[in-house]
Amino acid sequence: MKDHYGREIDYLRISVTDRCDLRCIYCMPEEGIEKQGHMSILSFEEIEEIVRAAVSLGVGKLRVTGGEPLVRKGVEKLCAALAAIDGVKELAMTTNAVRLSAMAAKLKEAGVSRLNVSLDTLKPDRYRRITRCGSLDHALQGIRAAWEQGLPVKLNCVLLGGVNDDEIESFVELTRKRPIQVRFIELMPMGEDKAGGGAFLPCSTVLERVPALRPFRPLAPEKKGVARLYALPGAAGQVGLISPLSDCFCQSCDRLRLTPDGKLKPCLHSSEEISLRGLHGEALAAAIREAVQSKPLRHPGLSQEVRSPAGRDMNQIGG
Ligand code: SAM
Numbered sequence: 001m002k003d004h005y006g007r008e009i010d011y012l013r014i015s016v017t018d019r020c021d022l023r024c025i026y027c028m029p030e031e032g033i034e035k036q037g038h039m040s041i042l043s044f045e046e047i048e049e050i051v052r053a054a055v056s057l058g059v060g061k062l063r064v065t066g067g068e069p070l071v072r073k074g075v076e077k078l079c080a081a082l083a084a085i086d087g088v089k090e091l092a093m094t095t096n097a098v099r100l101s102a103m104a105a106k107l108k109e110a111g112v113s114r115l116n117v118s119l120d121t122l123k124p125d126r127y128r129r130i131t132r133c134g135s136l137d138h139a140l141q142g143i144r145a146a147w148e149q150g151l152p153v154k155l156n157c158v159l160l161g162g163v164n165d166d167e168i169e170s171f172v173e174l175t176r177k178r179p180i181q182v183r184f185i186e187l188m189p190m191g192e193d194k195a196g197g198g199a200f201l202p203c204s205t206v207l208e209r210v211p212a213l214r215p216f217r218p219l220a221p222e223k224k225g226v227a228r229l230y231a232l233p234g235a236a237g238q239v240g241l242i243s244p245l246s247d248c249f250c251q252s253c254d255r256l257r258l259t260p261d262g263k264l265k266p267c268l269h270s271s272e273e274i275s276l277r278g279l280h281g282e283a284l285a286a287a288i289r290e291a292v293q294s295k296p297l298r299h300p301g302l303s304q305e306v307r308s309p310a311g312r313d314m315n316q317i318g319g
Pocket residue numbers: 020026027065066067068069094095096116117118156158185186187188189190314315317318319
C-alpha cells in the first residue's frame with residue numbers, strides 16, 4: 001500500500017496489551033494503569049482478523065509489542081496464528097525479556113524470527129531504579145535463552161541524561177565480540193511528568209563519547225530502517241541510533257500501529273485513531289486503507305519541551 005506521499009506501508013506493529021510487569025520511569029506511571037477489562041482488549045481472533053485484512057492489502061512485516069507482550073496469556077498461540085498467515089514475511093517481538101527465559105523456545109516454535117529487548121542499563125541497582133521493580137538478572141537470562149534458541153536480539157537502550165549516559169561506552173563495547181545490534185533511542189516526551197526519566201540527550205552524544213564509531217553499510221542492505229547504523233572497526237555487531245527528535249525519520253516511515261483496544265494509529269505522535277473494532281470484510285479493509293491515506297508527512301514538531309500529542313502513553317501504543 002502506498003500512502004498519500006508515496007511511502008510504501010508494509011509494517012504493522014500490534015500492541016497486544018497495555019499492561020506490564022515493569023514500570024519504566026519514562027513509560028508507565030509508578031502506580032501502574034487501570035486494567036482494561038477483557039471486553040475492551042481485542043481477542044486473539046479479532047487481532048488475527050485485522051492482521052489478515054492488513055496482509056491482504058500488502059503488509060508483510062509484523063511486530064508484537066505492548067505493554068509487555070509476554071504478560072498476555074497465550075501470546076505464543078497468537079504468534080503462531082499470525083506467522084501462519086499467507087503473506088507474512090516476518091514476525092518480530094519487542095519485549096523487556098523478564099519472562100523470556102520461559103518463553104523463548106515457545107516463541108521460536110511459534111514462528112517469531114527476532115526480538116528487540118529493552119535494556120537501559122547493565123547495572124542491577126540502576127535497572128531496578130529505572131524499571132521501578134525489575135531484576136536485571138531475569139532480563140539477562142531471557143536474552144541468553146533467546147540466543148540459545150538462535151533468535152537474533154537487538155538491544156534497545158533509551159538515552160536518559162544523568163541516569164544511564166555513563167554506560168554508553170559499555171553498551172557499545174558489547175558489540176565488539178557479539179554479532180548484536182545495540183540501539184540508542186532518544187527519549188520521547190510522552191506520558192505524564194518525565195522529569196524522573198532523565199534529561200533528553202540527542203543520539204549525537206553517542207558519537208561524541210565513542211569517536212571510533214564509523215558509519216556501517218550492511219553487505220545486503222535491508223530496507224531503510226529507523227536506525228542509522230555505526231560500528232567499531234572490526235566489531236562483530238553494530239550500533240544503531242534512533243533519533244525521532246533530533247533527526248526525524250518520518251520520510252521513510254513504513255508503519256501502522258494497532259492499539260490493544262482496536263484502534264489503528266496512522267502516526268505514533270498524533271491523536272488520530274481509526275477504530276477497527278466490529279468491522280469485517282470490505283469495511284475493515286476500507287478502514288485500514290483510510291488509515292494509510294491519513295498518515296501525515298511527518299510528526300507535528302516534536303521537541304523536548306512539547307509533549308507528544310499521541311493521546312496515549314507508550315505502553316498503550318507499543319513504541
Ligand atoms: N515492554 C516492551 C519493551 O519494553 O520492550 C515493549 C513495549 S515498550 C513501550 C517499546 C519500546 O518503547 C521500548 O524499547 C521502550 O524503551 C520504548 N519507550 C517507551 N517509552 C519511551 C519514551 N518515552 N521514549 C522513547 N522510547 C520509549
